[in-house]
Amino acid sequence: MSLLLQANHKECREENMTVREEMKKLTGIFFNHRQVSVQKAIYRATNIPLTYSSRGFVFVPAHSNSYKFLKPQNVLKEMDPNDENIYMSHLADKYFDRPKEPEFDICMADFASEYDIVSVKKSIRNPRTPIIRLQTLNFAVKKRCNRNAIIRYPYFNRETDRENYFENLLSLYLPIRSEVFDTRQQCVRKVKDIVHENQRKYEAHVKETGETESLFNELSLNMKDNEWAEIVANKEKNNIWSREVEEEDNPNLNVIHKSKKKNTFIDLKQTYFTTDETRPLLESMNKEQQEIFYHVREWCINRLHNPDAEHLRLFTTGGTGT
Template sequence: MCLATFASEYRVVSKSERAVHRVKLNNDCGFVVKRTRTQPAVVRYVRFSETKNPELFYQSILQLFLTYREDGQLKPAGFEMFEQFYRHGHVRLGDELLHSVKAVVDLNRCKFERDADELDNIQNSIDNDGVLEDAWCELCPEQELERLECIEERRETEQIVEEHVDGIPDLVVNSKDVAHLEKRNNVLNREDGLALVRSLNETQMCIFYQVRQWCLGRVNGAKPDPIHVFITGGAGTGKSHLIRAIQYEANRLLQRGCPDDICVLLTAPTGIAAHNLNAATIHNAFSIGKDVRLPYTPLGEEKLNSLRAKYSSLQLLIIDEISMVDHKLLAYIHGRLRQIKQSGDYSPFGNVSVIAVGDFYQLPPVKGKALYLDDVGVDLWSRLFKVAELKTIVRQKDPVFSELLNRVRTRSKGTPMLDSDIEILKRCETGEVSSALHIFPTNRQVNEHNVVQLLESCPDYVKIEAQDYVNSKKT
């Protein structure tokens, strides 16, 4: 039995429900029972493009429509790609006979995908040509003419009402109640933007022009495929500097026809990282809750309509501090963008280009696995994103100190530091207590340090004992 058949013909049994023929799952995952009173369930699954993402396409159909017990059986030894195993592989099923993998997969797949080619052609036609707005006018021209006349008559009536309202001050609506102004952040003038671009080094400039070339293709109507790039590098290599340059140029090119729309969105997983770049947090930008769990929970229609109106022109998403993003959060970003863009071809991130920036030697996700670690399910990271590494340190002018920082960055826990590095770091000690930001391993040390800094900053203070308090699990 393949995975798609199992999901269609069996259902999960709750703890309180008593079923006679229930089947116990391994690893204490509960019980399932075969559907007898109802029809087999409709199975929803990701459908990747066979031409744009061939490996993900063949991996997904093997997982769904081929009987297997472990992931290694989907690409046995001797097969480098899932497509090779699909076309040339053989398996033994319950009858102990040798069957072609392609024949087994196609037989199971045809049970769940009916008229799949025709539906794909229709979707591609809509994506390429768009929805014909004047289709109703061609079918019923008289009714369309009547509708347009009604709209024109309503406009004339509203105009007459507004003329009467202008003469009665009490009926005039305050403009503050119907409109408001929003300050646009991350806007550079042309002079500052050009200075920012000129300050990029050779590696940064190469990445910058690749993104710029993609933006020009979008503006000129060439419809290039979405880009997925991971920009990494150690501290001081100019990752944030490059982000600002890419954001400036992409906004300048993509916002020509719609200057007030959001074409480029800059996000970060934490509030501090977002504040440093004048960006938005991922959770706030896409209405994702704190408790991120799989399977993906779609967004409700009310909030979804707001996001669709807000991000209708979104073409490029930049995620900073990607090391703190886990597989579940990345899956939710993919799901939200698919809902917002209403992409029916299951393309990654709803056909929105994604630039991820960060360093996996830095902080990992608070809960969950880092993206470079394999995870169960569809891989939205390792096979999709291309790596661009910045190696030149531009923040420190001293090459010796720069090399020291790189060794500290890549050093494992059990590896001893070089004596020369320890001597250089000891020379930096001044003996004075610094007011710079400190990092401590425990909350107690944090509170003690904060109290000392407050007393030094404000010698004249008033101490007030709290009379009421409430225990909170969050604090």
């Protein structure tokens, strides 16, 4: 990029351009060109794909209030102003307009995953699977040759939005063309079995995820805002205490006995050691000495943060060096 700008700058000087014209030309070069690596240039020159996926995915607008796109502006201008058919057809519309053959008595999830939608105007030479046209729309369906596509669909919370959740569930996993049932009880049982059977194809761990979601929602509703604030405050307080303990020097009480005439007193002085000085002393202790040292140190830390901590009671016995 720098070499290109320098070459154009030199060219502008030779042509005696004004500063405004030169800046305008350099700005156009800067915005219309970019610098890429040699590897990326080779990829683009040879049309090698930068990304590759073995599985495709498709979004299923199963809910009745899903998104819709308007038709192009030139098509809308030619339509009748009173015509309400102003939206383009999406996957749900193509599913409802699918052929009447028995093989298409499937749910919307299977239709989106197993079949690919192609335009009628598109000519495909020697298709590996038959192309079947829809009933009214200018589209056709073709069964996927390799792997089925991964479906994505709107998500609704079962606890807080039950109506939309079950509507989306029925739209996804219940075939529209199904047998007519005699009684309402048989119909409900049959619908439930069909939905669960189709749902297990795409949601293998639906039971575990449902239980986890219900537990999370229950805990979220029961927990108050001030409890979250208390948790955060205590966490910050513990972090401050931990930093203080890590940064402090390990004190050692040196007891010096002094006698003055007949009165005897004890003068307590604190001698501070750095961490580098303390570590060799700790390493020189045996197992029993280290246990006593860390027991006393833990009591000191607890007493520092809790004045009502229980008094230290320690009994040691042994020979010289205990």
